[in-house]
Amino acid sequence: MSGAMARRRFLALGGGLALTGGLAACSSPLASGLTGSQPNTADVIFWNLFTGGDGANMVLMEDAFRKANPGTTVEATILGWGNPYYTKLALATASGTPPDVGITHLSRLPLLAASGLLEPIERTGASELGVTEDRFTPAAWKKATVDGTVYAVPLDTHPFVLYYNVDLAEKAGLLDAAGDGLVPLKGKEDFLAAVKAMKETAGAQYGAVMSITADPSTAWRYFSMIYSGLAGPVVTDSGTRIDLDDEAVQETVSFMQSLTAGGLMPKNLTGSGANALFSTGKAGFLFDGEWQIPSYRLVKGLRFNVVPFPALLGPQPVAYADSHALVVPRSGRRSDARTRTAAEFIKSLLDHSAVWAEGGHIPAWLPTQRSKAFLDQSPQRNYVQAAFDAQYDPVAWYTGAGSDFQSVVGGTIIEALAGRVSPKGMAARMRSDLKRYTTARPPVTMK
């Protein structure tokens, strides 16, 4: 009997020791875990979704802040791009453990703002640091404003742009007199003729290429750009009403198919396929986002340039674009001093956004956009106008970068590019896609 007692006492003692040891060893994370707060491991906790070249540039910008503010610590966490990031940002903020500063795409802002997850920028003290409307690209600032309140500080504009192979363009007679741009192209006939010249006169395998297969986002950007020349957003009233212009859809798809059906452009091509064809000089044009510039710079012997798309169907050029922006997620526990540090961090990132522009993006912060550090960057300086012509995703709770909406609607556009949907039948197909979202019950009511 005494043996059993001794064993029990021994176990109890051991258990107690293990427990107290565990508590003492990791008191702060454990305590913060139990109270459900974000552990204060640094003065600024910054969440972003950048990897690769953008990720490296962001680290340089964080380091610049650290150097200028030696007493202030910054902890940057990189989460998976797209949905995984937004899911975590929203859930962390809703459950009261947000980071101090986060990155968002402006196309994703409407829902975050409507759910009350973000601190209005004027309440962060950023305006006293000079972060004011007059110093930003107007289109980006407008998109950062939801229902009259500014919720995000735009960092850049990243449009869908036109890449061209300089050697092929020269052979096709498409270079302007100065040799650093294309001859002016006005409307679809000019554009079609230019693509044809790349193939027929310059002898490229394809006049133009773009990533189509399994890439609904690119398809959506392409469609959205062309369609926006003719009509307004495809959904209105905060995404509750379909506002599709059937004739504009038909015209857009006819135009897209006039490029793919004639063999000027492949109907099916993966992202790596488009990359390979353009890199090896087998394609005259590439339709893609400017963020691909760094990877094409690495290709030896490829001379390329990047310009905004000309006006295609409408009278004015349209640039489909999105913006990265900085937000301060709402937290009841953040002290005023901490919020102030967050605002200083944001301001510092803006001041160093010439580094950010290396990734191809157009700085939204006008002091940088007009600085020599940026204007020396080519081809970035060629398409600054695109930031001013920027057309973003329609305002709704379901739209935005990497959203389900883009993959569903983009999937239908891929079908049209491949020629499996006729221009006439497209509006009905798109309407049934959009209906899924307009009739779904929104998670939050939006004005």
Add this chain to the structure above:
Amino acid sequence: MTTVVSTRPAPAASTAAPPADRPPRSERRAGALLTAPFLVIYLLFLIGPLLVGVVLSFFNTTTVKSGLGDFVGLANYREVVTDSLFWDAMWHSVVFTLLTTPPLVILALVVAILAARMRRGRVFYRIAFFAPYVVPSSVVALIFLWMYTPQIGLLPKLFGAVGLPVPDFIGSTSGGWTAVTLMTLWWTFGFNFVLYTAAIQDVPPDVYEAAAIDGASPWQQIRHITVPLLGRTTSLVLILQILASLKVFDQIYLLLAGGPNQSTRPVIEYIYDTGFTSYRGGYGAAATMVYFVVIVAVSAAWYGLRRRRAGSTAV
């Protein structure tokens, strides 16, 4: 190991212990105490969330705001059952089950029989076949993603080297299914293999001895003794496999993200996409409930069938 026990015939009801044989009170108390941790965790993390899920499915709950949101009655359910993408996703889970269950059961049986007949190194083969099962899905998915990558991956190169057309493992629907099926096969068949190995060890050796004396060849022994005696294990493996395959999520999510164009998205990813990515928690809960009912119906039907069969053979 409980699975091995369950393949044995259950004791007949008539032998149920008379009241006099009931264990003493202290032992019963000990039993209750020993099962308490399990029961607490089971209630807290399984029954509790399930009930919360049932409640959520009647509300327009969102994951970006605290609280339940507005009561919407059966509206979520109406939307789920009329959403073609939900049924597409359900069908994809079924397709995955149809693709993976037969090879996972047959291959495990064949390999278990072969491994049991090894004279040397039996332990090595058993470990080798089971080992992939303990690797986490994220690791397996990463490795296979490298092997499937177009242009530079091992498999496209291998196909190219022998002059076969290279399937687009990641970019096409049929390629995607092939990729996921092959990966799942390599990764999970070890579990069924272990179940079969255990059952094979339960077959009494004297049966084989008698068969050998009667002049049965090894193949005849396998066909007429091993396989029939493993019947109960097969039906168990089959139902476990069907349920596991219907629950598929991680391989497809990690390898293909449900693509291309959501053509391989399983129903659990649909629930994840709507419930978390689109922040529609209540709707996701309703989709979960519909899926839960289907899974329960499948298992109930299976057990019903088994029972009827077992009943008819007993008579």
